[in-house]
Amino acid sequence: MYNYNVAIIGAGPAGIFAALEITKLKPEWKVILIEKGDRIENRKCLLREGYAKCPTCKKCGLLCGWGGAGAFSDGKLTLTPDVGGHLSEYMSRGEVEELIDYADKYYLKFGATEEVFGTDRKVYDELERQAALAELRLVYSPVRHLGTERSLDVLKNMQDFLDEHITILNGVSAESLIVECEQVKGIKLNNGDTICAQYTIIAPGREGADWLTQEFAKNKIGMVNNAVDVGVRVELPAPVFEPLTSKLYESKLIYHAPTFGDEVRTFCMNPNGEVVQENYNGIATVNGHSYAEMKTKNTNFALLVSERFTEPFKEPIRYGQHIASLANMLGGGILVQRFGDLLDGRRSTPDRIKSSIITPTLSCATPGDLSLVIPYRQMTSIIEMLQALDKLCPGTASRYTLLYGIEVKFYSARVKLTDKLETEGVKNLFTIGDGAGVTRGLIQASASGIHVARTICSR
Numbered sequence: 001m002y003n004y005n006v007a008i009i010g011a012g013p014a015g016i017f018a019a020l021e022i023t024k025l026k027p028e029w030k031v032i033l034i035e036k037g038d039r040i041e042n043r044k045c046l047l048r049e050g051y052a053k054c055p056t057c058k059k060c061g062l063l064c065g066w067g068g069a070g071a072f073s074d075g076k077l078t079l080t081p082d083v084g085g086h087l088s089e090y091m092s093r094g095e096v097e098e099l100i101d102y103a104d105k106y107y108l109k110f111g112a113t114e115e116v117f118g119t120d121r122k123v124y125d126e127l128e129r130q131a132a133l134a135e136l137r138l139v140y141s142p143v144r145h146l147g148t149e150r151s152l153d154v155l156k157n158m159q160d161f162l163d164e165h166i167t168i169l170n171g172v173s174a175e176s177l178i179v180e181c182e183q184v185k186g187i188k189l190n191n192g193d194t195i196c197a198q199y200t201i202i203a204p205g206r207e208g209a210d211w212l213t214q215e216f217a218k219n220k221i222g223m224v225n226n227a228v229d230v231g232v233r234v235e236l237p238a239p240v241f242e243p244l245t246s247k248l249y250e251s252k253l254i255y256h257a258p259t260f261g262d263e264v265r266t267f268c269m270n271p272n273g274e275v276v277q278e279n280y281n282g283i284a285t286v287n288g289h290s291y292a293e294m295k296t297k298n299t300n301f302a303l304l305v306s307e308r309f310t311e312p313f314k315e316p317i318r319y320g321q322h323i324a325s326l327a328n329m330l331g332g333g334i335l336v337q338r339f340g341d342l343l344d345g346r347r348s349t350p351d352r353i354k355s356s357i358i359t360p361t362l363s364c365a366t367p368g369d370l371s372l373v374i375p376y377r378q379m380t381s382i383i384e385m386l387q388a389l390d391k392l393c394p395g396t397a398s399r400y401t402l403l404y405g406i407e408v409k410f411y412s413a414r415v416k417l418t419d420k421l422e423t424e425g426v427k428n429l430f431t432i433g434d435g436a437g438v439t440r441g442l443i444q445a446s447a448s449g450i451h452v453a454r455t456i457c458s459r
Ligand SMILES: Cc1cc2nc3c(=O)[nH]c(=O)nc-3n(C[C@H](O)[C@H](O)[C@H](O)COP(=O)(O)OP(=O)(O)OC[C@H]3O[C@@H](n4cnc5c(N)ncnc54)[C@H](O)[C@@H]3O)c2cc1C
Pocket: 009, 010, 011, 012, 013, 014, 015, 034, 035, 036, 037, 063, 064, 065, 066, 067, 068, 069, 070, 071, 072, 073, 074, 075, 076, 077, 078, 084, 172, 173, 174, 175, 203, 204, 205, 206, 207, 208, 211, 278, 287, 289, 432, 433, 434, 435, 439, 440, 441, 442, 443, 445
């Protein structure tokens, strides 16, 4: 006997949007959402509250809790199927576009800002032309930017709404899946309770990806390796990138570095933003964000080199962790180096950083030498990318440009899924969002939630 029609694991955008859509389509259904972190108003990241170093909390306050990994992000909704996930591999481009548009309307309904950057096709065409002259590909990607403060308000509004319609459990983890005769029957929780549900949606994000991999191995559900992206966060004076950021806000630029032919891309651009430290399973890594109101004089973005490994190596996440750990070992956390020092083959020192035209926004980063950490292959590709970007935005390859390491994007191993995002081999079990390896960003994670909600409600 089922207590619930649907159980959802994880209250990141994927899980929240699944709940919103089910509530809309089947208001009479009983839905339970299980989230191991806190409610949005109780979420706390000590690093964000002024701790100099990440205290590596048992449950990472940055990644866990209502809103998931994106809660403290500045909420950039990239409104295109080309960025932030692989949903187009499961359905037609038109279907993904419709889902993105639909998810975007939910964000608006719950209080998102109206303005969308980068929609002017003429401006985009001209910038695309200039990028091409520098051998860079500019991806058309309109962005709705919420800003960190607004993003929290939107999530709080969604939580208030769902409080009225479904059961939400906070501070409780899903421990194992109950599978009988190749069909999911429910979930065992870490507080000893059992949830019996006809359908289960797993949306644990990258934070819960290891748990997901273990559960799926136990239930013989197939997984395939994803790539790992390794790189640095670049910080430079905001005017250097203004030709792009004033028109597009965020620009996605792709380059095939000549020496190794690897793809290098810009990621998560933050005009007038700040660089931040985050913690991944006890390893300090770097990220960036920007606020709607508070502005710095700098712009930051990641440069990521994608590596997809071939047989026999099967542990891309361990590879990324290893590189990030090496930076932690040398710098006691995040390393920062001026581009000029890197090219001159010397470490950056506190004095060299002080005698720059850029003040680092991440004060806890240790001046050091990234060439001791980043493999030759990725380092060469990053240097080549900076030189290409310098042709588009002169000043990018300045000796003062700051490089923070390591930025790593670990993408969970991809679950073998049907076009409905149902696991192959276990019926009524759906896996969505970043934890399933099918998305990498807020809007596609949200869209994946809507997609499975529609499927379930139509059965
Ligand atoms: C600092 C930062 C900034 C970002 N900025 C942006 C941005 O501006 N734009 C963008 O598009 N993307 C951004 N992202 C990425 C974006 O946040 C993710 O793509 C998105 O949150 C993925 O959604 P999700 O629902 O799949 O997983 P998550 O958001 O990771 O949510 C998963 C939730 O599941 C919970 N959970 C895990 N395991 C269990 C379990 N066993 N039991 C119960 N609960 C569990 C976790 O606590 C978590 O709350 C950013 C990410 C970070 C870390």
